[in-house]
Amino acid sequence: MNPTRASSAPRSAASSDAPASSDGAGSPTGPLVLGIETSCDETGVGIVRGTTLLANVISSSMDEHARYGGVVPEVAARAHLDAMQPALEAALAEAGVTLDELDAIAVTSGPGLAGALMVGVGAAKALALATGKPLYAVNHLVGHVGADVLRADGSELELPTIALLVSGGHTSLLHVRDLVDDVELLGETIDDAAGEAFDKVARLLGLPYPGGPQIDRVAADGDPAAIRFPRGLTLPKDLVKHRYDFSFSGLKTAVARWVERRRDEGGAVPVADVAASFREAVADVLLTKALAACADLGVPRLLLGGGVVANARVRQLALERCEAAGVELRVPPLSLCTDNGAMIAALGAQLVARGHAPSPLDFGADSTLPVTTVQAV
Amino acid sequence: MILAIDTSAGTTVAVVDRDRGVLAERTESDTRRHAEVVGSLIESALAGAGVAPADLSAVVAGVGPGPYTGLRVGIVAARVFAFGVGRPCLALASHDAIAFARLTAGEGGSGSVAVPSGRVDAPLVVVTDARRREVAWTAYRGLDDEGLPVRVEGPSLVKPADLDDALGASSASPRTDPDDTVVSAAALGMLAERMFEHGRGFADPAPLYLREPDVTVSAGPKPVGR
Numbered sequence: 366m367n368p369t370r371a372s373s374a375p376r377s378a379a380s381s382d383a384p385a386s387s388d389g390a391g392s393p394t395g396p397l398v399l400g401i402e403t404s405c406d407e408t409g410v411g412i413v414r415g416t417t418l419l420a421n422v423i424s425s426s427m428d429e430h431a432r433y434g435g436v437v438p439e440v441a442a443r444a445h446l447d448a449m450q451p452a453l454e455a456a457l458a459e460a461g462v463t464l465d466e467l468d469a470i471a472v473t474s475g476p477g478l479a480g481a482l483m484v485g486v487g488a489a490k491a492l493a494l495a496t497g498k499p500l501y502a503v504n505h506l507v508g509h510v511g512a513d514v515l516r517a518d519g520s521e522l523e524l525p526t527i528a529l530l531v532s533g534g535h536t537s538l539l540h541v542r543d544l545v546d547d548v549e550l551l552g553e554t555i556d557d558a559a560g561e562a563f564d565k566v567a568r569l570l571g572l573p574y575p576g577g578p579q580i581d582r583v584a585a586d587g588d589p590a591a592i593r594f595p596r597g598l599t600l601p602k603d604l605v606k607h608r609y610d611f612s613f614s615g616l617k618t619a620v621a622r623w624v625e626r627r628r629d630e631g632g633a634v635p636v637a638d639v640a641a642s643f644r645e646a647v648a649d650v651l652l653t654k655a656l657a658a659c660a661d662l663g664v665p666r667l668l669l670g671g672g673v674v675a676n677a678r679v680r681q682l683a684l685e686r687c688e689a690a691g692v693e694l695r696v697p698p699l700s701l702c703t704d705n706g707a708m709i710a711a712l713g714a715q716l717v718a719r720g721h722a723p724s725p726l727d728f729g730a731d732s733t734l735p736v737t738t739v740q741a742v
Numbered sequence: 743m744i745l746a747i748d749t750s751a752g753t754t755v756a757v758v759d760r761d762r763g764v765l766a767e768r769t770e771s772d773t774r775r776h777a778e779v780v781g782s783l784i785e786s787a788l789a790g791a792g793v794a795p796a797d798l799s800a801v802v803a804g805v806g807p808g809p810y811t812g813l814r815v816g817i818v819a820a821r822v823f824a825f826g827v828g829r830p831c832l833a834l835a836s837h838d839a840i841a842f843a844r845l846t847a848g849e850g851g852s853g854s855v856a857v858p859s860g861r862v863d864a865p866l867v868v869v870t871d872a873r874r875r876e877v878a879w880t881a882y883r884g885l886d887d888e889g890l891p892v893r894v895e896g897p898s899l900v901k902p903a904d905l906d907d908a909l910g911a912s913s914a915s916p917r918t919d920p921d922d923t924v925v926s927a928a929a930l931g932m933l934a935e936r937m938f939e940h941g942r943g944f945a946d947p948a949p950l951y952l953r954e955p956d957v958t959v960s961a962g963p964k965p966v967g968r
């Protein structure tokens with residue numbers, strides 16, 4: 366019954382995040398919630414008690430997508446099915462709890478890849494019915510914000526906050542006034558996600574997938590000011606309609622044209638400079654817009670989430686810009702920034718703690734679930 | 743008692759008992775709503791049968807052939823439900839359940855699959871829609887001495903125009919109409935009970951993937967409208 370072509374063995378991402386114990390609001394009496402996340406290429410199962418992280422198991426199919434240069438939805442969905450039960454078993458073992466002890470189950474119902482989401486939704490409904498536990502269908506993007514409550518330092522998430530969520534699947538700017546019932550989408554990408562742009566530019570430069578870490582690596586030796594690549598949707602005319610929206614497709618094309626022209630001229634492509642300049646363009650536009658939102662809305666807090674947070678330059682520029690603007694910067698540990706089930710469990714625990722009713726059993730996978738829908742009801 | 747789940751076409755869920763037969767069956771024929779309805783159908787089938795999850799001895803999944811996106815919903819639900827109640831998850835080809843229902847229909851009538859006495863020589867080709875202008879087919883000889891379907895060949899995919907050639911010796915056998923072939927979880931469950939009783943082995947609860955994944959890299963979820 367064990368899957369034979371399971372992508373990667375489930376691994377724990379929790380080891381570096383020692384469970385917090387100082388936060389009296391959550392532990393040790395908070396609700397015990399298991400969260401399931403399958404919106405993209407990570408099968409995540411996490412378990413939290415209130416705001417305390419007990420398990421964070423992630424099984425990624427990233428390696429299977431490498432030869433295609435991006436996430437192939439059918440490959441991701443197949444891997445989710447293979448990985449689901451082993452990930453559940455591993456998370457329960459890691460948390461040292463039984464299914465009986467759970468207070469609730471939470472699952473990502475969107476946004477994300479439809480076929481991938483459906484595997485998690487089907488699994489979560491079956492688990493809820495088999496165990497008689499209430500089920501909460503939650504929003505993946507708000508889950509990224511919810512991850513912050515699991516910080517090991519126990520410092521509380523102050524609201525309202527602006528949240529910048531950047532990954533291979535999404536690039537969104539949120540205004541979070543309340544984690545469970547007041548989240549507003551300020552802007553998002555109108556074409557590629559930032560993480561996708563990293564993958565595409567990496568491929569252009571002959572670097573392997575996933576592109577983010579590769580670009581980061583070679584950019585370390587490059588000059589970020591060597592080439593001035595365009596900053597999408599930052600011209601005054603674009604700002605009218607797309608003040609907080611992002612666009613990376615023009616940037617990707619500009620990099621491709623620049624590299625082609627250099628090759629046509631018979632010159633060597635300065636890979637480090639191209640990578641550094643491209644990375645600078647992405648980080649610049651992300652943080653310019655995020656800090657504009659902080660200033661416009663008078664919210665002196667910025668929270669980062671999503672896999673692109675792993676990018677060294679994005680983190681560094683965030684620090685610099687936030688310090689200059691007097692904005693408090695919060696970055697959850699990386700294992701909680703990439704897609705994971707613990708953040709879904711954490712958001713579920715907030716809903717339980719706030720007395721929200723479970724989701725009805727007939728919710729579906731919604732690939733375009735808006736952030737205003739924190740919980741499917 | 744077995745909980746049977748099949749999402750190879752629509753979504754169908756049943757609770758069956760070896761001795762008491764079909765206790766409840768719930769079906770949604772929409773082929774695009776598996777994730778929405780699977781939970782409600784399981785809940786309703788259990789309630790209709792008056793059976794608690796802990797009373798089940800196993801869960802059986804239909805593993806296709808069928809469109810993969812929907813198929814996975816039923817299989818993951820069966821696996822995880824079985825895990826949740828600490829029971830085995832069994833698997834059967836959905837076509838076997840269709841053949842079993844057809845070949846035993848005369849004895850039990852629809853809805854209650856009766857126990858046929860034994861061997862039945864009645865060749866049958868199960869043909870179901872596989873989308874993309876193809877059909878999935880499996881050829882059967884009939885039922886064996888224990889009343890279980892005997893597969894001759896398949897499942898395979900073929901364009902409808904090429905079905906005769908593909909069937910070869912079975913081309914003269916009666917065929918099911920792909921536009922009118924439904925799989926019943928009740929039949930799936932009763933077949934599983936019968937196989938269990940006769941000590942037959944079950945397959946891994948994994949989809950019958952008859953096609954390689956399409957290699958179309960995701961463009962990510964579409965931007966959310968405001």
Ligand SMILES: [Zn+2]
Nearest residue numbers: 532534671704
């Ligand atoms: Zn994400």
